[in-house]
Each structure stands twice: as C-alpha cells, then as structure tokens.
Amino acid sequence: xxxxxxxxxxxxxxxxxxxxxxxxxxxxxxxxxxxxxxxxxxxxxxxxxxxxxxxxxxxxxxxxxxxxxxxxxxxxxxxxxxxxxxxxxxxxxxxxxxxxxxxxxxxxxxxxxxxxxxxxxxxxxxxxxxxxxxxxxxxxxxxxxxxxxxxxxxxxxxxxxxxxxxxxxxxxxxxxxxxxxxxxxxxxxxxxxxxxxxxxxxxxxxxxxxxxxxxxxxxxxxxxxxxxxxxxxxxxxxxxxxxxxxxxxxxxxxxxxxxxxxxxxxxxxxxxxxxxxxxxxxxxxxxxxxxx
Numbered sequence: 001x002x003x004x005x006x007x008x009x010x011x012x013x014x015x016x017x018x019x020x021x022x023x024x025x026x027x028x029x030x031x032x033x034x035x036x037x038x039x040x041x042x043x044x045x046x047x048x049x050x051x052x053x054x055x056x057x058x059x060x061x062x063x064x065x066x067x068x069x070x071x072x073x074x075x076x077x078x079x080x081x082x083x084x085x086x087x088x089x090x091x092x093x094x095x096x097x098x099x100x101x102x103x104x105x106x107x108x109x110x111x112x113x114x115x116x117x118x119x120x121x122x123x124x125x126x127x128x129x130x131x132x133x134x135x136x137x138x139x140x141x142x143x144x145x146x147x148x149x150x151x152x153x154x155x156x157x158x159x160x161x162x163x164x165x166x167x168x169x170x171x172x173x174x175x176x177x178x179x180x181x182x183x184x185x186x187x188x189x190x191x192x193x194x195x196x197x198x199x200x201x202x203x204x205x206x207x208x209x210x211x212x213x214x215x216x217x218x219x220x221x222x223x224x225x226x227x228x229x230x231x232x233x234x235x236x237x238x239x240x241x242x243x244x245x246x247x248x249x250x251x252x253x254x255x256x257x258x259x260x261x262x263x264x265x266x267x268x269x270x271x272x273x274x275x276x277x278x279x280x281x282x283x284x285x286x287x288x289x290x291x292x
Contacts, residue, residue, distance in 0.1 A: 022046045026048065049072050049076075050072050050125075051071070053205060062288075071292075072261075072268055074284055077123075087251075092225075096249050113138075117172075118140075119173045120172070121204065123177075130150070138171075141153065141154065141155045143156075144156065166190055170195065182208050191210075228250050229255045235252065
C-alpha cells in the first residue's frame with residue numbers, strides 16, 4: 001500500500017485504532033459491513049470502482065452515521081472513454097460482420113464525422129468521451145439527472161427529455177450509474193424509437209439495457225449495432241445470441257483492465273489519504289443512499 005504511505009498514512013492491520021479503510025474488492029460486501037460495524041472509529045472508506053452498485057444498500061447505515069465513502073469515479077475515465085470510442089467506430093464500420101465474413105461482401109458502413117451523439121451520464125467518462133469526440137465535429141447532447149449544463153457539450157437535457165433526443169441520435173453512449181431509476185433505461189420502446197442507423201454503446205452497467213429487447217432490436221435491424229462492455233446478466237451464458245450476432249460486439253468488462261486500473265487507483269488512494277489526513281477535499285465522493 002505504497003500510495004497510503006506516500007500520502008503520509010500508516011498501513012496497519014484492522015483494529016480499534018483504524019480510522020480509514022481501503023477496500024479493493026466488490027466480491028465480499030459482508031466483510032466490509034462487518035468491519036464497519038465492529039470498528040466504529042472508521043470515518044472514511046475508499047471503494048475500488050467508479051460504480052458502487054455492488055454494495056447495494058448494505059453500506060447505507062454506515063453512510064447515515066457519518067462514514068465518508070469515496071469511489072474511483074472519474075479515475076478510470078480515459079481508458080473507459082477510449083473503449084467506448086473504439087466500440088463506436090467498430091460498430092459504424094460493421095466490424096462484427098466483417099470479422100466473420102468468408103467472402104468479399106458489399107460496400108457499407110457509417111462515419112462518425114458530423115454525427116449526432118447522445119451521452120447518458122455526465123461523469124468523468126462522459127467528459128473524456130466528449131473530449132475524444134472533438135476531432136469528429138459531432139453534435140453532442142448530454143442526458144443527466146440535473147439540468148446543469150455540461151460546458152463541453154452542445155446541449156444538456158434532463159433524463160425526462162431522453163425520449164425527445166433518442167430519435168435523432170446516431171450514437172447513444174451509456175455512462176450513467178446503475179440505480180433503480182436507470183434499470184432498463186434502454187427498453188424495447190426506446191430501442192424502437194432509435195434510427196436504424198444508430199449504434200448503442202454501453203460501458204456503464206449491464207442493467208441499463210433490457211437484454212432481451214436489445215436482441216430483438218438487433219434481429220429486426222431496428223438499430224445498426226450494439227457495443228457492450230457490460231451485460232445483464234454478467235457474464236452472459238456461453239450460448240447467448242449476442243456473442244455471435246453480426247450487429248454486436250461484447251467485450252468482457254475490459255474497458256478498464258487491472259493493468260490500466262492499478263496506477264489510476266493508486267493515484268486516487270493517495271489523493272484521498274491526503275484529503276483524509278489534511279485537506280478534507282476528497283475526490284470521488286459517493287453517496288450509498290442514492291447509489292453513486
């Protein structure tokens with residue numbers, strides 16, 4: 001835990017003297033809850049990923065009694081936005097079809113230049129994706145909970161206006177948190193409202209998309225393609241039709257691999273240890289009561 005020491009912290013076994021906790025897995029939520037219950041002196045917890053949905057409501061009581069939670073939100077923005085751009089371009093150029101081809105085929109494909117791009121979410125990934133889109137001269141619309149404008153987007157609308165902007169989108173990129181409100185955000189009706197030349201990219205969380213509805217839309221050609229780094233369920237069953245669909249790319253939640261994440265998480269830990277010990281200016285504050 002060199003980042004802790006570099007920021008002036010002390011790494012020690014969990015005890016009654018523990019004041020801050022670095023938790024690096026989402027697979028054992030019960031152990032985290034038990035540690036927080038057993039050691040009420042803990043005032044801050046650093047969680048490992050941008051999303052905190054894996055912890056569900058289990059850490060809400062700790063938040064309500066004043067424990068500060070920080071996540072990695074924004075820390076992995078560059079590699080994840082890069083992955084989203086890769087999926088977008090690959091779908092528009094029909095790489096799922098081309099990579100399976102055994103004959104020359106017809107000339108087809110779309111360009112990102114001048115496209116209408118709708119981004120659902122306004123966090124670090126969305127902002128970095130907007131930056132990567134700058135050379136393509138796109139028209140960008142950010143959909144978020146609040147109406148506060150995103151400075152680098154051409155337009156910002158609220159989630160209530162999603163149905164108004166979807167039909168004009170050439171690209172729909174999902175970068176929102178997974179909450180009860182965003183479950184099946186992209187359902188059969190919204191897929192039907194999209195252009196047949198539109199591509200859908202999800203690098204957020206699988207439950208944002210109704211998987212069965214997506215399969216039906218791809219089968220019908222209602223949309224041009226789908227690029228998924230996250231799925232519902234995750235992982236998909238081995239024989240799931242999305243794996244072999246000529247309009248779909250599935251990557252196994254690899255937009256941010258361990259090799260990419262490690263130095264970025266180290267930087268976030270160092271920043272937040274310093275905030276905990278000195279400044280109080282935490283990065284990536286998360287609120288379990290609202291789910292992100």
